[in-house]
Amino acid sequence: MKNICTFAPVFQFKPKPTFMTEKRKIALLGSTGSIGTQALEVVENHSDILQIEVLTAQNNADLLIQQAKKFSPNMVVIGNEALLPYVKEALWNDDIKVFAGPRALEDVVQMDCVDIVLTAIVGVAGLAPVYKAIEAGKTIALANKETLVVAGELMTRAVRENGAAIYPVDSEHSAIFQCLAGEFHNPVSKILLTASGGPFRGKKREELRFVTKDDALRHPNWSMGPKVTIDSATLMNKGLEVIEAKWLFGVPVEKIEVLVHPQSIVHSMVEFEDGSVKAQLGLPDMKLPIQYALTYPQRQPSNFPRLNFTDHGTLTFEQPDRDTFPCLDLAFKASREGGCMPCVMNAANESAVALFLQGRIGFYDIPHIIEEALMHTKFCQPTSVEEYLYIDQMVKQQIERI
Ligand code: NAD
Numbered sequence: 001m002k003n004i005c006t007f008a009p010v011f012q013f014k015p016k017p018t019f020m021t022e023k024r025k026i027a028l029l030g031s032t033g034s035i036g037t038q039a040l041e042v043v044e045n046h047s048d049i050l051q052i053e054v055l056t057a058q059n060n061a062d063l064l065i066q067q068a069k070k071f072s073p074n075m076v077v078i079g080n081e082a083l084l085p086y087v088k089e090a091l092w093n094d095d096i097k098v099f100a101g102p103r104a105l106e107d108v109v110q111m112d113c114v115d116i117v118l119t120a121i122v123g124v125a126g127l128a129p130v131y132k133a134i135e136a137g138k139t140i141a142l143a144n145k146e147t148l149v150v151a152g153e154l155m156t157r158a159v160r161e162n163g164a165a166i167y168p169v170d171s172e173h174s175a176i177f178q179c180l181a182g183e184f185h186n187p188v189s190k191i192l193l194t195a196s197g198g199p200f201r202g203k204k205r206e207e208l209r210f211v212t213k214d215d216a217l218r219h220p221n222w223s224m225g226p227k228v229t230i231d232s233a234t235l236m237n238k239g240l241e242v243i244e245a246k247w248l249f250g251v252p253v254e255k256i257e258v259l260v261h262p263q264s265i266v267h268s269m270v271e272f273e274d275g276s277v278k279a280q281l282g283l284p285d286m287k288l289p290i291q292y293a294l295t296y297p298q299r300q301p302s303n304f305p306r307l308n309f310t311d312h313g314t315l316t317f318e319q320p321d322r323d324t325f326p327c328l329d330l331a332f333k334a335s336r337e338g339g340c341m342p343c344v345m346n347a348a349n350e351s352a353v354a355l356f357l358q359g360r361i362g363f364y365d366i367p368h369i370i371e372e373a374l375m376h377t378k379f380c381q382p383t384s385v386e387e388y389l390y391i392d393q394m395v396k397q398q399i400e401r402i
């Protein structure tokens with residue numbers, strides 16, 4: 001059938017069967033993190049239709065072993081190769097294959113026994129395994145937004161060429177996806193991406209100059225891993241999400257508006273050409289978007305707490321404070337410039353956030369480092385995962401040297 005869409009969301013290229021006749025077999029990358037552990041709760045509650053085939057973690061061998069004993073996957077991968085003997089020994093009597101290292105991650109996602117790859121790794125480390133999974137035509141449930149930020153063009157082209165699909169896990173993108181269900185033939189005039197504003201909403205530059213990592217890690221609405229929590233405090237998280245939305249939904253960044261919504265009840269909205277606006281609402285709970293990505297297009301029952309409107313009588317919306325939180329505009333700028341620039345921005349941000357978490361730099365050094373990195377990079381257009389990863393390494397080494 002002719003594709004009549006004027007935009008090209010990457011999820012539409014591989015429609016799922018309406019009814020799940022067989023269990024969906026999942027490779028869960030990053031099972032020990034915030035998204036990973038919540039995904040396992042979802043799988044546990046739907047063990048009749050969802051099954052874990054692969055579990056992976058970087059360093060937390062004890063939790064990985066515990067998860068493996070509970071979910072009996074076919075395979076586990078421990079990223080840190082030094083921990084391989086420890087994990088092997090612990091799972092010696094279980095019928096589970098144990099591998100280690102980044103190459104093993106790339107291999108396991110391509111196995112025939114895997115239907116869905118849920119990528120809950122943090123940072124650019126998610127890039128290579130997701131690309132391999134796309135090449136194998138798998139369905140990706142994407143939490144690792146950095147994959148699309150760094151290499152959105154390469155990834156979305158590979159999705160089309162290999163008959164793969166990407167379904168969003170990020171709550172805002174899941175909301176947009178849910179608003180678009182049944183509307184894939186209708187052009188979008190605007191995406192309204194909501195942001196909680198993070199722990200420092202309403203503060204000015206002078207008040208934030210000396211904030212510590214503990215202040216920044218105190219998110220008002222969401223409990224997440226440390227990197228994404230710092231990204232939320234700087235608003236870089238929203239910047240990354242603007243670029244993620246651009247690639248997922250095929251909408252230019254000019255049509256993506258960021259709105260601060262401190263209650264985190266409206267997870268995002270879509271405005272159509274006739275002026276109608278659709279929104280998806282719910283309590284802040286990542287299990288819902290995780291479940292939707294794993295069971296799409298079905299909605300399965302859940303025991304998640306329900307939204308009671310009388311408990312949330314006031315929903316407010318405001319413009320982001322772009323002066324106090326310059327990372328947001330840095331992301332728009334990098335995205336408009338395109339090519340290697342979002343990759344450079346992401347690498348500089350990952351380095352800066354790591355340095356901030358180690359207490360080695362201040363809050364405003366984060367945007368400063370990113371801006372410097374963007375300013376001192378000459379435009380280029382990477383064409384492979386290896387080239388993106390090379391640029392990522394160069395930027396990180398340069399920042400470490402300085
Ligand atoms: P986290 O730090 O809690 O967990 C990260 C996971 O990745 C862990 O299992 C860890 O073992 C694994 N990992 C870390 N480095 C790795 C490496 N080099 N190679 C392989 N595996 C590695 O992170 P999180 O908060 O769960 O976030 C994961 C991703 O999901 C991020 O991209 C984040 O932006 C995105 N996300 C998270 C949330 C949330 O609520 N936590 C919401 C939306 C999107």
Ligand code: MG
Pocket residue numbers: 170171172241
């Ligand atoms: Mg989000």
